[in-house]
Amino acid sequence: MFTPTTWRKSSYSGGGEGNDCVEIADAPARIAVRDSKAPARATLTFPAPAFLTFLETLKPRR
Template identity: 60%
Template sequence: MTPQHNWRKSSYSGSGDGNACVEIADSPARISVRDSKDPAAGVLGFAPGAFGAFVRSLKERHAGAS
């Protein structure tokens, strides 16, 4: 984790103390994801295109479950 990351919580984190949330930081070269409850545990890094495809598939899956 580097200090230049501008971390923000997912808009789907829920209310209250945010027990089920992730934080995301992006740059042109990489999307970084971490657990907001334990930010020192590590960071997952994704190429922007791969992360975009992942998010689209989640949205499609969620829309199909309704």
């Protein structure tokens, strides 16, 4: 089981007071995502290749 220990604010989070903060933790094979306002609640984990595909899909097309 993947248990993240080091979290960082995602570069995709909004600025300001941190109201839109998503934190991520990564390992070679998994990516974990959580809401910084409720870190003890559910954490979503994804296989790293699937998460990278998800991020690529979010990027604006040129």
